Amino acid sequence: MLEIHNLVKQFRHPNGEMITVTAVDQLRIGQGEQLILAGPSGSGKTTLLHLIAGLISPTAGEILWDEERIDHLPEARRDAWRAHNVGYIFQNFNLLNSLSVLENILVAVAFGSRSSSQGRRNEILPLLTKVGLADRADDKPARLSTGEQQRVAVARALINKPRLILADEPTASLDQGNVKVVLELLQELCEQNHSTLVLATHDREVMSRFPRILEMRRQGRELP
Numbered sequence: 001m002l003e004i005h006n007l008v009k010q011f012r013h014p015n016g017e018m019i020t021v022t023a024v025d026q027l028r029i030g031q032g033e034q035l036i037l038a039g040p041s042g043s044g045k046t047t048l049l050h051l052i053a054g055l056i057s058p059t060a061g062e063i064l065w066d067e068e069r070i071d072h073l074p075e076a077r078r079d080a081w082r083a084h085n086v087g088y089i090f091q092n093f094n095l096l097n098s099l100s101v102l103e104n105i106l107v108a109v110a111f112g113s114r115s116s117s118q119g120r121r122n123e124i125l126p127l128l129t130k131v132g133l134a135d136r137a138d139d140k141p142a143r144l145s146t147g148e149q150q151r152v153a154v155a156r157a158l159i160n161k162p163r164l165i166l167a168d169e170p171t172a173s174l175d176q177g178n179v180k181v182v183l184e185l186l187q188e189l190c191e192q193n194h195s196t197l198v199l200a201t202h203d204r205e206v207m208s209r210f211p212r213i214l215e216m217r218r219q220g221r222e223l224p
């Protein structure tokens with residue numbers, strides 16, 4: 001369902017030089033697959049996730065979704081495609097601090113598919129129960145531990161049952177115990193929903209839990 005062909009993203013360095021940050025020749029990810037993007041800091045993992053999500057456009061190459069090009073959709077259609085199909089989990093959670101846990105998830109419901117939003121609202125509490133936060137629904141994120149905040153971020157990404165979950169170092173700020181909890185939860189919920197999971201990490205322990213790993217290597221000239 002997700003295919004990438006000869007994808008290249010270049011950025012212009014302030015000194016005028018073009019640097020190639022992400023380059024993926026051929027990649028095919030099936031519905032329900034779980035894949036790791038591995039590689040050291042600066043190898044282009046976030047850039048690739050942003051490209052897949054349509055937050056930035058490639059310099060060259062193609063991204064296809066169900067055999068249709070999505071890399072050059074006009075912005076409004078790209079935003080609609082993302083809202084409908086993608087759940088994004090950020091390393092630093094990106095929760096809205098002025099809203100409660102419940103409201104943070106309601107925001108995601110509001111941006112998802114309109115036709116099913118009432119059904120999704122009814123699923124928030126069961127999902128919060130699954131992630132162990134049913135009794136924290138009215139709390140603001142600042143009152144939660146780091147692991148709890150990341151579990152809210154997982155619930156928010158999954159509430160619309162998107163076909164694709166993109167997770168950028170979702171365990172980087174967690175201790176070992178919480179890494180296991182959050183990962184198991186994420187993998188299990190993705191399996192239940194038959195969602196594809198693409199997760200960026202440089203943590204070997206996290207990688208060992210996944211069946212497939214794409215090793216990112218920064219290409220082009222290194223900056224001094």
Ligand SMILES: Nc1ncnc2c1ncn2[C@@H]1O[C@H](COP(=O)(O)OP(=O)(O)OP(=O)(O)O)[C@@H](O)[C@H]1O
Nearest residue numbers: 011012013021039040041042043044045046047048
């Ligand atoms: N908008 C931009 N303009 C210029 N350079 C950029 C831009 N975005 C990313 N880069 C550069 O691209 C390289 C790859 O960045 P990216 O964040 O994709 O790597 P990463 O593998 O996710 O790193 P980390 O593990 O530290 O999050 C970095 O050197 C970064 O400075």
